[in-house]
Amino acid sequence: MSTETAPATTESVETEHDHHPPHLQHHFVSSEQQFDSAKLGMWLFLITEILLFSALFVAYAVYRNWNPMAFAEASSTLDWVLGSVNTIVLLTSSLTVALSIHFIQKNDKQKTVISLLSTLVLAGGFLVIKYFEYMAKFEHGIYPGEAFAPTGSGYEYLAAIPYVPQFFSIYFVMTGIHGVHVVIGMGLIGWMAWRAHRGDFSDEWYTPVELTGLYWHIVDIIWIFLFPLLYLV
Amino acid sequence: MAHATDDHAAHGHHIIPIPTLLKVFGALVALTAITVGLSAFDFGMFEIPVALGLASAKATLVVMIFMALKYDNPVNMLTFSVGVLFVAVFLIFTLLDTAFRGDMDNVDRLTIEERERLNEQLQESDVDAEDLQVAPSDMQ
Amino acid sequence: MEAAAHAASQTDAEPRTYLNHETSLWEWLTTKDHKKIGIMYLISLAVVFLVAGLLAMAVRLELMSPDFSIMSASQYNQTFTMHGIMMVFLFIVPSIPAILGNFVLPLQIGAKDVAFPRLNLASWYVYIAGGALTVTALLVGELSTGWTFYTPYSSQQGTAVIFMTGAIFVSGFASIFTGLNFIVTIHKMRAPGMTWNRLPLFVWGLYATSIVQVLATPVVGITMLLLILEQTLQIGIFDPALGGDPILFQHFFWFYSHPAVYIMILPAFGILSELIATFSRQRIFGYRAIALSSVAIAMLGFLVWGHHMFVSGQSAISSIVFSLITYLIGIPSGIKIFNWIATMYKGSVWLQTPMLYALSFLFLFTIGGLTGIMVGVLGVDVHLHDTYFVVGHFHYVMMGGSVIALLGGMHYWWPKITGRMYNETLGKIAAGLVFVGFNVTFFTQLVLGSQGMPRRYYEYVDRFAELHMISTIGSFILASGLFLVLGYALHSLFYGKKAPQNPWAAATLEWTNVAAIPDPHNFTSTPLVTRGPYDFHKADEVFGGSGDGQARGDGAGSDASRLAPPEAAPSAPKEDASA
Ligand code: HEM
Ligand SMILES: [Cu+2]
Numbered sequence: 001m002s003t004e005t006a007p008a009t010t011e012s013v014e015t016e017h018d019h020h021p022p023h024l025q026h027h028f029v030s031s032e033q034q035f036d037s038a039k040l041g042m043w044l045f046l047i048t049e050i051l052l053f054s055a056l057f058v059a060y061a062v063y064r065n066w067n068p069m070a071f072a073e074a075s076s077t078l079d080w081v082l083g084s085v086n087t088i089v090l091l092t093s094s095l096t097v098a099l100s101i102h103f104i105q106k107n108d109k110q111k112t113v114i115s116l117l118s119t120l121v122l123a124g125g126f127l128v129i130k131y132f133e134y135m136a137k138f139e140h141g142i143y144p145g146e147a148f149a150p151t152g153s154g155y156e157y158l159a160a161i162p163y164v165p166q167f168f169s170i171y172f173v174m175t176g177i178h179g180v181h182v183v184i185g186m187g188l189i190g191w192m193a194w195r196a197h198r199g200d201f202s203d204e205w206y207t208p209v210e211l212t213g214l215y216w217h218i219v220d221i222i223w224i225f226l227f228p229l230l231y232l233v
Numbered sequence: 234m235a236h237a238t239d240d241h242a243a244h245g246h247h248i249i250p251i252p253t254l255l256k257v258f259g260a261l262v263a264l265t266a267i268t269v270g271l272s273a274f275d276f277g278m279f280e281i282p283v284a285l286g287l288a289s290a291k292a293t294l295v296v297m298i299f300m301a302l303k304y305d306n307p308v309n310m311l312t313f314s315v316g317v318l319f320v321a322v323f324l325i326f327t328l329l330d331t332a333f334r335g336d337m338d339n340v341d342r343l344t345i346e347e348r349e350r351l352n353e354q355l356q357e358s359d360v361d362a363e364d365l366q367v368a369p370s371d372m373q
Numbered sequence: 374m375e376a377a378a379h380a381a382s383q384t385d386a387e388p389r390t391y392l393n394h395e396t397s398l399w400e401w402l403t404t405k406d407h408k409k410i411g412i413m414y415l416i417s418l419a420v421v422f423l424v425a426g427l428l429a430m431a432v433r434l435e436l437m438s439p440d441f442s443i444m445s446a447s448q449y450n451q452t453f454t455m456h457g458i459m460m461v462f463l464f465i466v467p468s469i470p471a472i473l474g475n476f477v478l479p480l481q482i483g484a485k486d487v488a489f490p491r492l493n494l495a496s497w498y499v500y501i502a503g504g505a506l507t508v509t510a511l512l513v514g515e516l517s518t519g520w521t522f523y524t525p526y527s528s529q530q531g532t533a534v535i536f537m538t539g540a541i542f543v544s545g546f547a548s549i550f551t552g553l554n555f556i557v558t559i560h561k562m563r564a565p566g567m568t569w570n571r572l573p574l575f576v577w578g579l580y581a582t583s584i585v586q587v588l589a590t591p592v593v594g595i596t597m598l599l600l601i602l603e604q605t606l607q608i609g610i611f612d613p614a615l616g617g618d619p620i621l622f623q624h625f626f627w628f629y630s631h632p633a634v635y636i637m638i639l640p641a642f643g644i645l646s647e648l649i650a651t652f653s654r655q656r657i658f659g660y661r662a663i664a665l666s667s668v669a670i671a672m673l674g675f676l677v678w679g680h681h682m683f684v685s686g687q688s689a690i691s692s693i694v695f696s697l698i699t700y701l702i703g704i705p706s707g708i709k710i711f712n713w714i715a716t717m718y719k720g721s722v723w724l725q726t727p728m729l730y731a732l733s734f735l736f737l738f739t740i741g742g743l744t745g746i747m748v749g750v751l752g753v754d755v756h757l758h759d760t761y762f763v764v765g766h767f768h769y770v771m772m773g774g775s776v777i778a779l780l781g782g783m784h785y786w787w788p789k790i791t792g793r794m795y796n797e798t799l800g801k802i803a804a805g806l807v808f809v810g811f812n813v814t815f816f817t818q819l820v821l822g823s824q825g826m827p828r829r830y831y832e833y834v835d836r837f838a839e840l841h842m843i844s845t846i847g848s849f850i851l852a853s854g855l856f857l858v859l860g861y862a863l864h865s866l867f868y869g870k871k872a873p874q875n876p877w878a879a880a881t882l883e884w885t886n887v888a889a890i891p892d893p894h895n896f897t898s899t900p901l902v903t904r905g906p907y908d909f910h911k912a913d914e915v916f917g918g919s920g921d922g923q924a925r926g927d928g929a930g931s932d933a934s935r936l937a938p939p940e941a942a943p944s945a946p947k948e949d950a951s952a
Contacts, residue, residue: 025490026485027484027485027486027490027562029899033561033562036306036561037488037489037557037558037560037561037562039305039306039309040306040308040309040312040556040557040560040561041488041489041492041553041554041557043309043312043313044312044552044553044556044557044587045553046313046316047312047313047315047316047317047587047588048549048553048587048588048590048591049591050316050317050320051316051319051320051323051588051589051591051592052591052592052594052595053595054319054320054323054324054592055323055592055595055596055599055625055628056595057320057324058323058324058327058328058624058625059599059610059621061324061327061328062327062328062331062618062621063610065328065331065332066331080269080272084265084269087265088262088265091258091261091262091265092258094258094261094295094299095254095255095257095258095299097299098249098254098298098299099251099254102248102249102250102251102254105246105248106248144602144606144608145602145606145607145608145609145615146606146607146609146615147606162616163616165609165615165616166609166610166616166617169606169608169609169610170610173599173602173608177598213299213300214300217295217296217299217300220295221291221292221295221296224288224291224292224295225285225288225292227265227268227288228268228272228284228285228287228288229284229288232268232269232272232284233280308560315584315588316588319588319675322675322676323592323628326624326676326678326679326691326694326695327621327624327628329688329690329691329694330620330624330679330682330687330688330691331618331620331621331688332688333688333689333690333691334620334686334687334688335688336688336689336690337688337689
């Protein structure tokens, strides 16, 4: 049985036993290592999210390149005012989530919770606006796919333009998947707010809040691209 | 790991001041307004580049400041860049097909051999001098 | 050395191993130990391999002769479809990383576990959920799309396609979790002194693989999701009848599935480097070239997917570009082959079973790679596409490459995993059967394809009869070899000789610094790494050898036969390791 032992080894073993913050998992040597790992893991997860959406952007690019007119016509029926408002709503929620990290870094529990809850409210607002947008479309028979059957003034003429359904399919799939991410994000943020309230986090350790924040920003970034491509063609 | 301050230094945790966050937020809102404003004009082929450029500027701000990538471990930056790079690969190589789809349609339907045989046949067959006059200069 | 002595006595007093620690079924199912998760993956994947292998035998039986039939045409379509899907998505893609990567990676870099043990366990459950969905797909209907799910056929099939694509979506997450975990583990969990240049090449292979897993898998996920939406809502993105573009589906599919072939082969390259170095007792030739070529392949692998679509009707310019880049892929692959051969040159090659698999790999993968270049040539592929030539090509790389490397790796690490030695003689016989059987099965398919035999056909003309018969016979030889492996592996679990700590006198940490059967926490104390992974001479120095090449510290005791010339080497070293 051979085991190379050297000063460094004992050192790392010691570190582990001397300070043992409650959040430190046994297989990490230090909080720093644990934090760095979590963060790199999160960034890797975020690029999987980006690549997941990339296929939708590619589909968008391909069909828009082929049918620019149909896309322009179809896009003009989307409500750019609501879209802009939603963009601002999400940007604000990004700000509040960034603030929550700022406050937890300063150990200000109350402000952290408030920032997180504001984020939650803004995210909810985004979904409500999105709901009304969807409903306005469904009312006029604008559905993804086969069910697409535009009715009513301002929409009827779409039926005659080929490839308009492609635009709406892409629109619904993209915003739908984005919406699912918003819902998941709300769950995470609510959970973080509760944990922050419970006092789980401090300036020593707030990794989950930071990771949730990263996730939320990516959701925002995807919307930043969706907005001009879908609403402002 | 004794003191919080040491911790921050060691972990590279950067506290972003609130004024910075607010400034970035202001810039994001301004860029959104510009995006919406510009969409009233027709830029023709530059429409998509302009829209994407503005969106990328916004995304960069979010990634760099809100997500603190600017102050973060470089390996996270590398990770993110690689992700973006491969989105570009995906997009460009797919468009390389779809934007040029059907570029073989104007290719000669005869094989080289057939074309040669046809030429030979034409050479063998008698042609009047008149038939060979195709360009205006031939007519003189 | 006080601590070392301490550690040793502790281990003697209390021989706690990961296998006799927390042994109840519940503890296994909730374990966060990377080694146990590796074993759970091993068992699950073995089942999948067995089922998918039996399906392959059914296909070969059906094709044995033109006038012999065991199933209807539609059953035939379903059989090869399930064979392909299970082998690709549920077996080869996870295989090496999830089994050997899980088990070996933390040991090789001197870590207690992977960075995210819970995520690791979740990956296994997600994989099982994918398996459950696959079974559901089989129960609810017929699946005859082939593993490629090309639209519009696939988007007009029944619910089975929905469940199957759902299964691929779900099991994709298992793959992402593993890849993500490994990247972070390799970046952040290395023991002190384990620099990037000292990483064993298996770790480099896993690293490159993980990059591909993380970048490519999300795209197959969304593709499958879109296919489900195409089926259920007719969103008209892929179905030409609805204005969609079926070729776009192929782009999406191959954007994942070409890189996926590198998910399969890169870890195999990693295993090969370990085997060749250890069994040649030579420092690996061109360490850096091998390491970086893996990463280069991982990246370049994203730029060639269109070579699967040369005759799909994609634009000629993209065919040309994809074809050109495809040639480039040959370069890093070639670099590796040359480096391995150079490593063996003047080494003392020790022909144990793992090395036999490594040599098989060199032979088979070279054929696989060269036939790959052949079909990568635009003009040639017009003739060969969708023929048995392509079937031959990818079996040479996937079976002859990945699976052979997996077998080699399993034999190599079997003593560490189970604490038992397998029967070396039977091992060699099985390796021979597999090699011969494989070539008889698949070389004939290369010939068949070049003569025009199309793939996925239920019937064929008489002139192909002899070659098909030979191929079927080969598949039986191959199967007998694989069943022999299964047999002696199970046998060794109960009756195999106890394995010493380092039966192969290897120099990487999992052999030098870990007990014969690893401790639940892997290392008794964090290792300090002061040498490269293939510094066999230094391994003796550092680990307490007397400098005569007979390391004491590697746990193989003073059993001189270990380093004796190859001919004299007994199949299994002496039993009592810790004496
Ligand atoms: C030197 C490297 C390689 C080159 C140049 C290459 C090239 C190609 C080309 C051009 C095709 C398309 C043939 C056709 O459909 O007409 C192909 C098919 C295929 N290759 Fe490779 N390949 C290489 C390595 C690999 C490896 C390492 C694997 C897997 C481990 C692999 C797995 C496959 C599979 C599964 C297919 C068939 C897919 C299908 O249509 O079902 N290849 N290869
Ligand atoms: Cu390929």
